[in-house]
Amino acid sequence: VLSPAASPALESLRADLLGALGQSAVLVRPEDKAGFLTDWSGDWTGDAVAVARPGSVREVRACVDICRRHGIAVVPQGGNTGLVGGAFPPASGKAMVVVSLSRLDAVRRADAANATLDLDAGCTLQKAKDAADAIGLQFPLALGAQGSCQVGGNAATNAGGVNVLRFGMARDLILGLEAVLPDGSLWSSMRGLRKDNRGYDLKQLFIGSEGTLGIVTGLCLKLHPKPATVETAYVGVGSVEDAMAISALARAELSELVTAFEIIGTECLPLARLVDADLASPVSPTFPVHVLIELSCGRRLDGRALLEGFLADMLAQGLAGDAVVAQSQAQARRFWAIREGLVEGQARRGYHVRSDVSVRLGDVAAFVAAARAFAARDWPDWTPQVYGHAGDGNIHFNLLPPTGMPRHEAQAHGRRITEGLFAIVEAFRGSISAEHGIGRARTDAFWNGLGAVERKTMRAVKVALDPLALMNPGCLIPLAKESA
Numbered sequence: 001v002l003s004p005a006a007s008p009a010l011e012s013l014r015a016d017l018l019g020a021l022g023q024s025a026v027l028v029r030p031e032d033k034a035g036f037l038t039d040w041s042g043d044w045t046g047d048a049v050a051v052a053r054p055g056s057v058r059e060v061r062a063c064v065d066i067c068r069r070h071g072i073a074v075v076p077q078g079g080n081t082g083l084v085g086g087a088f089p090p091a092s093g094k095a096m097v098v099v100s101l102s103r104l105d106a107v108r109r110a111d112a113a114n115a116t117l118d119l120d121a122g123c124t125l126q127k128a129k130d131a132a133d134a135i136g137l138q139f140p141l142a143l144g145a146q147g148s149c150q151v152g153g154n155a156a157t158n159a160g161g162v163n164v165l166r167f168g169m170a171r172d173l174i175l176g177l178e179a180v181l182p183d184g185s186l187w188s189s190m191r192g193l194r195k196d197n198r199g200y201d202l203k204q205l206f207i208g209s210e211g212t213l214g215i216v217t218g219l220c221l222k223l224h225p226k227p228a229t230v231e232t233a234y235v236g237v238g239s240v241e242d243a244m245a246i247s248a249l250a251r252a253e254l255s256e257l258v259t260a261f262e263i264i265g266t267e268c269l270p271l272a273r274l275v276d277a278d279l280a281s282p283v284s285p286t287f288p289v290h291v292l293i294e295l296s297c298g299r300r301l302d303g304r305a306l307l308e309g310f311l312a313d314m315l316a317q318g319l320a321g322d323a324v325v326a327q328s329q330a331q332a333r334r335f336w337a338i339r340e341g342l343v344e345g346q347a348r349r350g351y352h353v354r355s356d357v358s359v360r361l362g363d364v365a366a367f368v369a370a371a372r373a374f375a376a377r378d379w380p381d382w383t384p385q386v387y388g389h390a391g392d393g394n395i396h397f398n399l400l401p402p403t404g405m406p407r408h409e410a411q412a413h414g415r416r417i418t419e420g421l422f423a424i425v426e427a428f429r430g431s432i433s434a435e436h437g438i439g440r441a442r443t444d445a446f447w448n449g450l451g452a453v454e455r456k457t458m459r460a461v462k463v464a465l466d467p468l469a470l471m472n473p474g475c476l477i478p479l480a481k482e483s484a
């Protein structure tokens with residue numbers, strides 16, 4: 001075990017990196033590295049021997065080669081918006097190098113005829129969306145961090161977001177992938193093919209691998225037609241059961257046109273107002289659950305009439321108590337600002353228990369009820385905050401500690417609360433990570449929840465591709481379990 005502090009071996013590694021990448025692309029001073037070693041939420045801080053910022057795929061390979069020769073592990077980093085501590089090494093433990101992809105951000109080829117976009121992995125998601133827009137198409141992956149997160153990070157975490165309902169997760173939106181493997185070789189499947197049944201689909205191994213199998217350097221993204229109409233409604237309902245009934249009916253009656261279905265527990269609204277004090281709820285806050293529905297369609301369909309008709313039925317059936325359809329894009333953005341403000345508002349509030357779980361669609365309401373009952377019984381001073389991409393069965397069941405509780409005390413309780421929540425998720429045969437991944441935050445819970453065959457197979461994949469455990473050790477698979 002080496003510490004990131006100076007030692008001849010680490011000085012020699014740094015010198016090799018500097019020689020390969022140049023002075024400005026290798027950060028070694030604490031003040032220069034700091035921005036790469038703390039995460040968006042402020043929950044995680046770490047340390048690294050150096051932060052390398054390669055500007056080309058050739059330089060990424062050079063970084064991996066140098067680190068391998070020196071026996072030092074590599075942590076790939078995208079936009080550093082992941083919420084589970086995967087994108088930089090912990091402050092104590094093995095010395096590692098962070099390889100940041102932020103300078104690898106060229107759009108390589110926008111192909112309108114093939115409806116694909118080839119680009120470097122370090123492009124932000126927003127840049128990818130803008131490049132798709134520029135050729136009259138859309139890249140539908142959408143999430144609150146899209147201005148900062150990178151498409152390489154989206155691939156590495158198999159990101160989800162608000163449009164999964166219609167377009168799937170990152171896994172469904174990637175047609176080709178290029179990666180530098182731990183042995184320094186470059187592998188690519190960037191052919192832009194929608195159909196390719198030649199053997200194992202290796203790109204899927206890298207998608208969701210959280211930097212543990214290689215560094216993603218390029219992607220071929222699948223684009224979709226740009227909708228002519230996007231309609232957004234904000235609805236007040238009496239319960240999660242009613243919200244899920246509306247979700248099922250929307251799927252059945254509005255065909256494939258629903259692009260987002262979010263629920264917001266009304267108790268979350270004050271958080272959104274921490275970010276924007278002027279945010280007004282479009283429906284009465286006395287409804288315990290608010291729902292955001294988005295419908296998108298081409299110009300031959302009347303999206304507004306479809307959504308209004310559907311909502312009128314929901315009101316008539318008593319499933320919805322009130323509903324407002326946005327009359328302008330600006331109003332729709334205000335609706336979304338409430339949903340997006342919750343995430344930032346929680347971060348501003350400080351440490352809190354954050355979860356990102358999923359259950360079967362028919363179990364969402366029962367899961368939320370069970371989790372609320374657990375919180376009320378065992379942690380009555382903590383405040384649940386329930387929201388999420390419920391149309392996909394994805395719930396963020398978060399809890400805010402009592403005001404004034406010292407952070408270390410809240411974190412200690414938080415670990416026990418998380419265990420309790422995960423036990424409920426397991427009772428529903430759900431997932432403890434719907435879309436954020438495992439990182440370093442959930443390794444034990446993840447590993448302990450696997451069956452023997454799954455463990456053996458996952459370890460076999462890891463060892464086959466990364467026999468020296470050079471790629472992001474301690475992320476995803478617990479350190480002690482990485483070798484065969």
Ligand SMILES: Cc1cc2nc3c(=O)[nH]c(=O)nc-3n(C[C@H](O)[C@H](O)[C@H](O)COP(=O)(O)OP(=O)(O)OC[C@H]3O[C@@H](n4cnc5c(N)ncnc54)[C@H](O)[C@@H]3O)c2cc1C
Pocket residue numbers: 040075076077078079080081082083086087088101121142143144145148149150151152153154155156157158159160161162210211212214215216217343344435436439472475
């Ligand atoms: C406000 C906010 C809202 C969010 N909303 C959502 C949401 O709705 N849905 C969702 O899924 N997530 C969401 N997230 C989480 C996060 O944005 C995503 O997980 C995102 O995909 C991470 O991308 P990144 O580039 O920031 O990756 P990072 O945080 O830099 O890295 C995440 C993991 O991927 C690995 N990695 C990064 N780049 C590469 C690469 N090029 N090659 C190999 N491995 C790599 C890292 O080693 C790390 O393990 C949200 C985060 C925030 C802060």
